[in-house]
Amino acid sequence: MRSYKAYCIRRILTALLCSVLAGGVMTPPSGYSEEIGAMEALSAAISEHLVCYPVEVMRFKNQKFTVTPKALCLGMVYRIPDPRPFWVTPDGPGPNASIILDFLKKAEAEGLDPKNYEVDKIAALFTVREPRMLAELDTLLTFNLIKYIHNVSKGQIKPYYAETEMFVPADEVDFKPVTTMAKVLGTQDLAGYLASLPPAHAHYTHLKKALLTYRAIEKNGGWLSIPPGKIIRPGDDDDRLPSVIRRLSATGDLVPAVPLDNHYSPLLRQSIVRFQDRHGLAADGNVGPNTLAAMNVSVGARIQQIIINMTRWRWQAPDLGKKYILVNIANFDLKAFEDGQEVFQFPVIVGKYNHQTPIFSDRIRYISFNPYWNIPPNIAANEELPRLRKNPHHLMNRHVRLFSNWSDNAREIDSRFVDWKNVSPAKMRQYKLRQDSGPWNALGRIKFDFPNEYDVYLHDTPSHNLFSRTQRDFSHGCIRVSDPEKLAAFVLQGQAEDWPPEKISSHIKGKKQVFIRVAEPVPVHITYQTSWVDKGGLICFNNDIYDRDKSLRRAIFNQ
Numbered sequence: 001m002r003s004y005k006a007y008c009i010r011r012i013l014t015a016l017l018c019s020v021l022a023g024g025v026m027t028p029p030s031g032y033s034e035e036i037g038a039m040e041a042l043s044a045a046i047s048e049h050l051v052c053y054p055v056e057v058m059r060f061k062n063q064k065f066t067v068t069p070k071a072l073c074l075g076m077v078y079r080i081p082d083p084r085p086f087w088v089t090p091d092g093p094g095p096n097a098s099i100i101l102d103f104l105k106k107a108e109a110e111g112l113d114p115k116n117y118e119v120d121k122i123a124a125l126f127t128v129r130e131p132r133m134l135a136e137l138d139t140l141l142t143f144n145l146i147k148y149i150h151n152v153s154k155g156q157i158k159p160y161y162a163e164t165e166m167f168v169p170a171d172e173v174d175f176k177p178v179t180t181m182a183k184v185l186g187t188q189d190l191a192g193y194l195a196s197l198p199p200a201h202a203h204y205t206h207l208k209k210a211l212l213t214y215r216a217i218e219k220n221g222g223w224l225s226i227p228p229g230k231i232i233r234p235g236d237d238d239d240r241l242p243s244v245i246r247r248l249s250a251t252g253d254l255v256p257a258v259p260l261d262n263h264y265s266p267l268l269r270q271s272i273v274r275f276q277d278r279h280g281l282a283a284d285g286n287v288g289p290n291t292l293a294a295m296n297v298s299v300g301a302r303i304q305q306i307i308i309n310m311t312r313w314r315w316q317a318p319d320l321g322k323k324y325i326l327v328n329i330a331n332f333d334l335k336a337f338e339d340g341q342e343v344f345q346f347p348v349i350v351g352k353y354n355h356q357t358p359i360f361s362d363r364i365r366y367i368s369f370n371p372y373w374n375i376p377p378n379i380a381a382n383e384e385l386p387r388l389r390k391n392p393h394h395l396m397n398r399h400v401r402l403f404s405n406w407s408d409n410a411r412e413i414d415s416r417f418v419d420w421k422n423v424s425p426a427k428m429r430q431y432k433l434r435q436d437s438g439p440w441n442a443l444g445r446i447k448f449d450f451p452n453e454y455d456v457y458l459h460d461t462p463s464h465n466l467f468s469r470t471q472r473d474f475s476h477g478c479i480r481v482s483d484p485e486k487l488a489a490f491v492l493q494g495q496a497e498d499w500p501p502e503k504i505s506s507h508i509k510g511k512k513q514v515f516i517r518v519a520e521p522v523p524v525h526i527t528y529q530t531s532w533v534d535k536g537g538l539i540c541f542n543n544d545i546y547d548r549d550k551s552l553r554r555a556i557f558n559q
Helices: 009-023 036-049 095-110 119-127 131-154 157-162 177-186 190-195 202-219 241-250 266-278 289-295 299-315 377-390 425-430 464-468 484-492 501-510 548-557
Strands: 053-061 064-072 323-328 333-338 341-351 360-369 400-403 432-435 446-449 473-475 479-481 514-527 531-533 539-541
Touching (some): 036 131, 119 131, 202 531, 266 539, 299 531, 299 539, 360 484
Antiparallel strands (some): 053 064
16 A cells, blocks of 8 residues: 555545445536437547546545545546546537636635646647547546545645644544535536635635735735844834835835835834734834844745645634634634624633644533642643652642542542652552642633543633733643633623623632533634734734644645
8 A cells, every 4th residue: 555645636536536436326417419429429438538546545534544445436426337428518618617617727816726626738628529538628627626626625635634643623524525526516506616615704715815915915026035133123223224114015014104214213113013913023113033034034935824824724614603712823812703703802822832732623611610620640740740759748839639549539648748759650640639729720710611632621820921921832732811701701691691790700709619501602713823814904924833834835835
């Protein structure tokens, strides 16, 4: 069996398409010429053109790959032994053939490469009338249409494979060619159907518009790099400032009336701060190494970054919900949405590089006020045990209680009298460590629970000073929220029982652990977007904190 890396998209998608056998025979659309002789010649040409060969089928199930060798072929899509064309007649390509070619040509608007759909080869065959060439045209249209439908609605397979460990999709990625082809062949409006395939939410469509904007900037020449040097501060004079001003002008960051000279004016500072805000930098107005590095990223690289993030959105759930929460790991923020409008936004803390927050979607089902924290076994073994060996009072000082095991009837142990130097990491994982609720608790005063396989959730934190940092990757994978009371009010809005802010505050001050079931669980989407458009319409970029863009750039652009 060949290596995964040796797979080419064409063979994978051909195999997927061939799996339509499981769904039975398909019938080509009506309305074509019934001239028997010409149609028989075309049918015979298709039979000769279709060649079976062994392939490996990659099937997505439960967010993992399985490989099933099968002897399949594109010809199985057509009726055997008497195949009929889907898109052409003996007189040439039909109207749906032109629609398909038009969408394949415009794939660039979705961040896809038209060359991957053989548009030049297909277009060259549109004028032929010889049966063998028409048969090739029909099968090319079928194969590339299926590939396009998959890529624009589910995301490309090759990039998904490149990032499968680092980016687990929130939506089911299982692709059903049987159902897809049945819809295609049965639709009365093929153009409308194809136009409906990409994500329709604003997070995707705004990136699509931003892609057009940056391609226009590229067409106009982009921008030149700015030489390195000392930090440029407001009031300074520097020979590089005209280059900085031109760079800001290229992307619309320059406020009006800034003179093109060597002086750093107050108006120019407004432009610098705007640029820094858009690029996740400390908005101090100083043109230092980080700001210069962001300015010197080429327009081509920014275009690729936008395409990478459009690709990610196609892997996410297409319907985000009427009311939902969106966490962007790369921008360290949380946004709440209702009826398509952003209700509020605030900073969050996400996982460290070695404890990366995973990507997935779920629903907030419970809210816990004054929660306990059951310390995960790995944290207990890797972090708590070394501290206990130095200080037997470590757990007591942090209001952490020690239990003999994780069962309900476990015996509580006084951690001060355990010989921690003789406790192995394996034994430490068997103990249950529970931190009492209170201002010291690592979960803070509120926890938002959406049971998931990663044991990741949203919660408060006693360390609110960390929210003032620009880069906020400090956790073990969970998401710490800066305004838990506002989030709780949003989640509990619409409950049969009213939850005004003073009631939420009262539960917190009561110090008693209270569980609240959310009557209508609220969707939460944890994403990794290094490029997005904010509610003001500004295209924003941030650092690739987990180095995930690199793997996708290699997969999509062969870099």
